[in-house]
Amino acid sequence: MKCVLFYHAFTSCWNNGNAHFLRGYARELHALGHNVVIYEPVDGWSRMNAIREGGLQAMGEIPALFPGIDLRRYDAFLDLDEALGDADLAIVHEWNSPDLIADIAHRRAQGGSFTLLFHDTHHRAVTAPEELARFDLDGFDGVLAFGEVLRQIYLKLGWANRAFTWHEGADTALYHPLPNVERTEDVVWIGNWGDGERSNELNDFLVEPVSDLKLRASIFGVRYTDDALRTIQAANIRFGGWLPAHLAPAAFAGARATLHVPRSPYVRSLPGIPTIRMFEAMACGIPLVSAPWDDAEGLFPEGTYLRASNSAQVTSALRSLLDDAELSRVTVESGLRAIRENHTCRHRAQELLNIVETIRGTARSVHPASHAGAAA
Numbered sequence: 072m073k074c075v076l077f078y079h080a081f082t083s084c085w086n087n088g089n090a091h092f093l094r095g096y097a098r099e100l101h102a103l104g105h106n107v108v109i110y111e112p113v114d115g116w117s118r119m120n121a122i123r124e125g126g127l128q129a130m131g132e133i134p135a136l137f138p139g140i141d142l143r144r145y146d147a148f149l150d151l152d153e154a155l156g157d158a159d160l161a162i163v164h165e166w167n168s169p170d171l172i173a174d175i176a177h178r179r180a181q182g183g184s185f186t187l188l189f190h191d192t193h194h195r196a197v198t199a200p201e202e203l204a205r206f207d208l209d210g211f212d213g214v215l216a217f218g219e220v221l222r223q224i225y226l227k228l229g230w231a232n233r234a235f236t237w238h239e240g241a242d243t244a245l246y247h248p249l250p251n252v253e254r255t256e257d258v259v260w261i262g263n264w265g266d267g268e269r270s271n272e273l274n275d276f277l278v279e280p281v282s283d284l285k286l287r288a289s290i291f292g293v294r295y296t297d298d299a300l301r302t303i304q305a306a307n308i309r310f311g312g313w314l315p316a317h318l319a320p321a322a323f324a325g326a327r328a329t330l331h332v333p334r335s336p337y338v339r340s341l342p343g344i345p346t347i348r349m350f351e352a353m354a355c356g357i358p359l360v361s362a363p364w365d366d367a368e369g370l371f372p373e374g375t376y377l378r379a380s381n382s383a384q385v386t387s388a389l390r391s392l393l394d395d396a397e398l399s400r401v402t403v404e405s406g407l408r409a410i411r412e413n414h415t416c417r418h419r420a421q422e423l424l425n426i427v428e429t430i431r432g433t434a435r436s437v438h439p440a441s442h443a444g445a446a447a
Contacts, residue, residue: 263293292312
């Protein structure tokens, strides 16, 4: 099967937490014997910011990490007739421009023989529905929603049996334990400050516990405000700036614990959707403490991470992990088992193929365009 994937960014992960999973499931589709072609714009926002931050070398390393993937970069014009002419499956990630999404959907609605899926990995369906309305989803065969609560929103918008829950997962070809790396730090945290969606949470659940315990810690990420940087510096936390995603396993391996601090929209409105860092940390074998987050779908069994509901509990949980080697070991083993048994990119690629078969097997008495209400 020829799989054509449209990403805003494949080579760049600058402020693009989706890069890990988008790369990983593409790898696994190829490993399962499928022809995978990826299109990314030459001037994509993530890529241009990575270039400005000196990331050409890091981005240049990506193709070699994903052998067999046909990566094609386009400028202002993309010949969709050529891109989609012999495609069997096309997946369009929600970071793409509304115009491109509409053009691809139009080709499907006009008789394209490929199966067309929209991949939604954002909270805008709840927090900014007017942004979702910019996407013309006429002609799409289905939606891949990265959590059940998001799928339910699409169901209410008229997608019936064509919206599917498709969680992210760990690319275990890259994200795995590195036992030969010396653990020189107590805590590492990887994530972007972003648009203030978790400013208070980062102070309460990361900066304050690390400061109270006087831990050796590093933070990596982008879009940190001057105030945020001053707060980090005052807590004697090292700020490492942008860390390309494929270097995250070494950073995890060099620390004794990490934290999951989800953005507030996910905590309030989209329970059950973890950040990619949970998958990454568990796959890399580093014990994890999570700030308040509702595992509404039961993705991670009891014991795979430590739960905390306030700053004091985060402090206590970190102290326990750092002082109790047995607790740390058991937590790591439980997390690794959860990932390897249920949450790898291979699992997700196989789920995707099952979804495609389900869609193709569904009687098409109603044209996909009848589901346009999802974006109207």
